[in-house]
Amino acid sequence: MEFQAQQLRDASRVVVFSGAGLSAESGIPTFRDALSGLRERFDPAALATAQAFRNDPALVWGWYEWRRAKALAAQPNAAHLAITKLATRVPTLTVVTQNVDDLLERAGCPEVLHLHGSLGSPRCFACARAYAIKDDQPDESEQGRSIEPPRCLHCNGKVRPGVVWFGESLPDDVWRKALAAVKKCDVLLSVGTSGLVQPAAELPRIALKHGAQVVHINVQPELVVENREFSLVGRAAEVLPKLVEQAFG
Ligand code: OAD
Numbered sequence: 001m002e003f004q005a006q007q008l009r010d011a012s013r014v015v016v017f018s019g020a021g022l023s024a025e026s027g028i029p030t031f032r033d034a035l036s037g038l039r040e041r042f043d044p045a046a047l048a049t050a051q052a053f054r055n056d057p058a059l060v061w062g063w064y065e066w067r068r069a070k071a072l073a074a075q076p077n078a079a080h081l082a083i084t085k086l087a088t089r090v091p092t093l094t095v096v097t098q099n100v101d102d103l104l105e106r107a108g109c110p111e112v113l114h115l116h117g118s119l120g121s122p123r124c125f126a127c128a129r130a131y132a133i134k135d136d137q138p139d140e141s142e143q144g145r146s147i148e149p150p151r152c153l154h155c156n157g158k159v160r161p162g163v164v165w166f167g168e169s170l171p172d173d174v175w176r177k178a179l180a181a182v183k184k185c186d187v188l189l190s191v192g193t194s195g196l197v198q199p200a201a202e203l204p205r206i207a208l209k210h211g212a213q214v215v216h217i218n219v220q221p222e223l224v225v226e227n228r229e230f231s232l233v234g235r236a237a238e239v240l241p242k243l244v245e246q247a248f249g
Pocket residue numbers: 018019020021022024025030031032033048098099116163164165166191192193194195196197217218219220234235236237
């Protein structure tokens with residue numbers, strides 16, 4: 001059975017749950033792609049942990065500065081814009097993202113729940129105070145370059161990226177809001193995520209369990225197990241605008 005645009009039109013509560021694939025066509029490498037160039041030299045997960053930062057803060061800060069530069073240089077794509085359009089068409093839309101860029105906000109999306117934090121909001125590794133990062137353009141040319149992290153203005157601790165690392169908890173309020181929306185939604189659109197990282201990856205399953213229809217939009221086909229689950233195979237920037245267009249014109 002295929003997912004019908006009509007089902008989206010009839011929904012009153014919709015959740016968009018996105019992963020790095022949403023921003024892939026804006027030129028931001030997905031999490032796994034971003035690591036691939038470094039794979040021969042570094043253990044991938046070892047760049048995204050507090051321990052990695054303790055071991056080699058300049059390597060980790062440099063890698064995130066490279067990703068921040070990529071995000072700053074990128075523009076929202078047709079999928080981000082389709083989500084913004086959807087927000088104006090359905091009675092309640094909740095956008096939950098694992099993405100650490102701000103392309104959804106820059107596309108005009110009203111409220112975005114960032115489960116994994118954000119590249120633009122670093123904080124002190126020691127005292128956790130926010131650090132106002134300069135909005136200058138970091139160097140995006142070199143992926144493996146070490147850069148010394150700046151120092152906290154209050155305690156002189158090292159400043160860390162404002163993202164959630166492996167082994168860390170998700171921001172509690174964000175997770176609670178996401179969970180509440182997912183449990184109540186009629187339709188959940190899961191866009192460009194590999195579904196490998198917990199607990200975020202549970203969200204589509206929780207929506208299914210609570211009776212929602214779940215639509216996976218990905219360049220890779222998703223193995224669907226329930227009759228309320230659908231797989232739309234293709235690039236987010238093509239599939240999502242088409243779906244929104246079919247549903248709302
Ligand atoms: P991944 O890099 O794991 O997966 C990207 C997904 O997007 C894959 O399933 C691709 O098939 C799909 N994809 C790629 N290009 C696409 C396109 N143009 N259109 C649609 N789909 C496309 O990224 P995430 O699932 O976001 O967490 O990874 C989850 C988390 O893993 C990240 O947030 C990050 C990492 O650990 C943290 O940093 C805590």
